[in-house]
Amino acid sequence: MTGQECILFVRGNGRTFFPVVGLNHGYFPVHRDARTGDAQVLHADGRLLYNTQELDPVADNTRVAHGPLDRPLTPQGFSAQIQQQRSAILSREKQK
Numbered sequence: 001m002t003g004q005e006c007i008l009f010v011r012g013n014g015r016t017f018f019p020v021v022g023l024n025h026g027y028f029p030v031h032r033d034a035r036t037g038d039a040q041v042l043h044a045d046g047r048l049l050y051n052t053q054e055l056d057p058v059a060d061n062t063r064v065a066h067g068p069l070d071r072p073l074t075p076q077g078f079s080a081q082i083q084q085q086r087s088a089i090l091s092r093e094k095q096k
Contacts (some may be wrong), residue, residue, distance in 0.1 A: 004029065005029070005030040005032065005039070006027060006028060006029045006030055007027075007028040007030065007041065007075060007078065007079075008026060008027055008028075009026035009027075010026065027044045028041050028042060028043070028044065028049065028078070029041075029042045029044070029046070030042070030075055038074070039074055039075050040072040040073070040074065041072065041073045041074065041075060041077075041078045048072040049072060049073050049078065050066050050070050050071070050072055050073060051073070051081070052073075052078070052081040052082060052085060
């Protein structure tokens with residue numbers, strides 16, 4: 001949608017018909033609070049995203065509970081968690 005802010009994970013951009021990784025699994029809309037302008041990352045289905053662990057395809061994350069002090073991820077927080085996970089994976093691969 002034109003003008004919509006989102007985070008996309010793409011692969012083969014320019015070479016494939018639909019480069020978003022995993023279809024909706026690589027699409028994260030960003031919601032901005034109209035009053036404050038604060039940005040929050042959402043799942044593709046519109047639910048707030050609190051932690052990238054919710055995206056683990058192996059775990060059953062259909063009933064993730066969040067406490068009253070938990071805050072949804074901001075785009076910056078989401079990026080930081082993805083970078084941390086990527087660094088951890090690369091570190092483990094180097095140790096093999």
